[in-house]
Amino acid sequence: MKIRKLETFTNEFVGFVRVTAEDGSTGWGQLSTYNADITAAVFHRQVVPWALGRGILEIDDMVGEIARREHKFNCSYLYRAMSGLDTALWDLRGRLEEKPVVSLIGGEPGRLRAYASSMRRDITPEDEALRFRRLRDTYGFDAFKFRVGSECGLDRDEWEGRTEAIVPAIRKALGPDVALMVDANSCYSPGRAVEVGRMLEQNGVEHYEEPCPYWEMEQTREVTATLSVDVTGGEQDFDMQHWKRMIAMRAVDIIQPDILYLGGIARTLEVARMGAAAGLPCTPHAANLAMVTLFTMHLLRAIPNAGKYLEFSIEGPDYYPWQEGLFVEYPYEVSDGMVTVTDRPGWGVEIDPDWLARSSYRQSEVAA
Ligand SMILES: [Mg+2]
Numbered sequence: 001m002k003i004r005k006l007e008t009f010t011n012e013f014v015g016f017v018r019v020t021a022e023d024g025s026t027g028w029g030q031l032s033t034y035n036a037d038i039t040a041a042v043f044h045r046q047v048v049p050w051a052l053g054r055g056i057l058e059i060d061d062m063v064g065e066i067a068r069r070e071h072k073f074n075c076s077y078l079y080r081a082m083s084g085l086d087t088a089l090w091d092l093r094g095r096l097e098e099k100p101v102v103s104l105i106g107g108e109p110g111r112l113r114a115y116a117s118s119m120r121r122d123i124t125p126e127d128e129a130l131r132f133r134r135l136r137d138t139y140g141f142d143a144f145k146f147r148v149g150s151e152c153g154l155d156r157d158e159w160e161g162r163t164e165a166i167v168p169a170i171r172k173a174l175g176p177d178v179a180l181m182v183d184a185n186s187c188y189s190p191g192r193a194v195e196v197g198r199m200l201e202q203n204g205v206e207h208y209e210e211p212c213p214y215w216e217m218e219q220t221r222e223v224t225a226t227l228s229v230d231v232t233g234g235e236q237d238f239d240m241q242h243w244k245r246m247i248a249m250r251a252v253d254i255i256q257p258d259i260l261y262l263g264g265i266a267r268t269l270e271v272a273r274m275g276a277a278a279g280l281p282c283t284p285h286a287a288n289l290a291m292v293t294l295f296t297m298h299l300l301r302a303i304p305n306a307g308k309y310l311e312f313s314i315e316g317p318d319y320y321p322w323q324e325g326l327f328v329e330y331p332y333e334v335s336d337g338m339v340t341v342t343d344r345p346g347w348g349v350e351i352d353p354d355w356l357a358r359s360s361y362r363q364s365e366v367a368a
Pocket residue numbers: 183185209210235285
C-alpha cells in the first residue's frame with residue numbers, strides 16, 4: 001500500500017504530520033519542536049518528494065534515500081522534518097496491524113520508570129528542592145535531573161555559586177535514596193568539568209550530562225575517562241558519522257539520542273543498536289510533553305540497552321505554554337514514578353481537533 005497524501009499542521013513551536021495511504025487509512029507523527037513552521041516548509045520541499053507514492057512499510061529505505069538525495073542539506077532541519085514522516089508511518093502501520101508501535105519494534109506495552117526533569121536555571125536551589133519534594137510526594141518520582149553551570153556558558157555559572165549550592169541542597173532535601181542527575185548543557189572546559197564532576201561524585205550524582213561543548217567530543221571523552229560518574233550526551237547529534245565516532249572513542253558512558261532531532265524511530269533504533277554493540281545504555285533525550293516523550297516511551301520498552309529511566313519534563317504552562325491542549329486524551333499520567341505504554345494501536349493518541357483547527361495547514365498529494 002502506498003502513501004497518497006502528507007499533511008502538516010503547525011504553529012511556531014509544534015508541528016504534526018498526518019500521512020494518508022491509498023485506502024484512506026491515516027497515521028499521526030510529529031516534526032521536532034521549535035521553528036516547526038520552518039521545519040514544515042523543509043518537510044514539503046525536501047522530504048515529501050521522496051515519500052509520496054512509496055510503500056508505507058519502506059521506512060528504512062525512505063529515510064536512507066532522503067539523506068542521500070538531500071546530501072547537500074545535511075542539517076538539523078532535514079532530520080527534524082524527516083522525523084514527521086517516520087513517526088507518522090509508524091503510527092499508520094500500528095493502526096493497520098492493530099498493534100502499538102512498541103510491539104512493532106520488538107517490545108511490549110507496560111510501565112516505565114520516569115525521572116523528573118527540570119529545564120530551568122532561573123530557579124534557586126531552595127525552590128528547585130521544594131518542587132522536587134512536591135513531585136516526589138505527589139507522583140512518586142524517585143529520580144530527578146536539574147541544571148548546573150550555564151548553557152554553552154564558557155565555564156560561567158548561571159549566577160555565582162549556584163552549582164555548588166544546588167547539588168548538596170537537592171541531595172539534602174531528597175535524602176540518600178533517590179537517583180540524582182545533572183545537565184551542564186555544554187558549559188564547561190574539561191578542567192572545570194572535572195572539578196564539578198568530583199563535587200557531583202561526592203554528592204552521589206549518577207548522571208552528568210553534556211559537561212563540555214557537545215561538538216568537542218575529545219573534551220567530553222577526557223572528562224568521561226577521568227571521572228567515575230556516568231558522563232552522558234548525544235541529544236544534539238543527527239549525523240551518523242558523529243554517532244559512530246562518539247561511540248568508537250567512548251566519548252560518553254550513556255548515549256542520549258533525541259528521536260525527533262535524529263530523524264525518527266528508524267534512525268534512533270540504528271543508533272541504539274550501535275550503542276548496544278558497544279555496551280552503552282541508551283537514555284534518550286525527551287525534553288517536553290508533546291509527542292517526543294510518547295515516542296521515547298515506546299522505544300525504551302523495545303530496545304535491549306534501554307537506560308534506567310525515561311526523561312519526563314516537569315515544566316508546565318509557564319515554561320511550555322505551547323504543549324497545552326495537544327491531545328484528546330492525555331498520555332502522560334504518572335503514578336509511583338511510572339508512566340504507561342498502552343496497547344492502543346500506533347502511538348495510542350489522537351490529536352485535539354481544536355488545536356488542529358487553529359494551526360497552519362499545508363498538504364502534498366500524489367497527482368490524481
Ligand atoms: Mg540535555
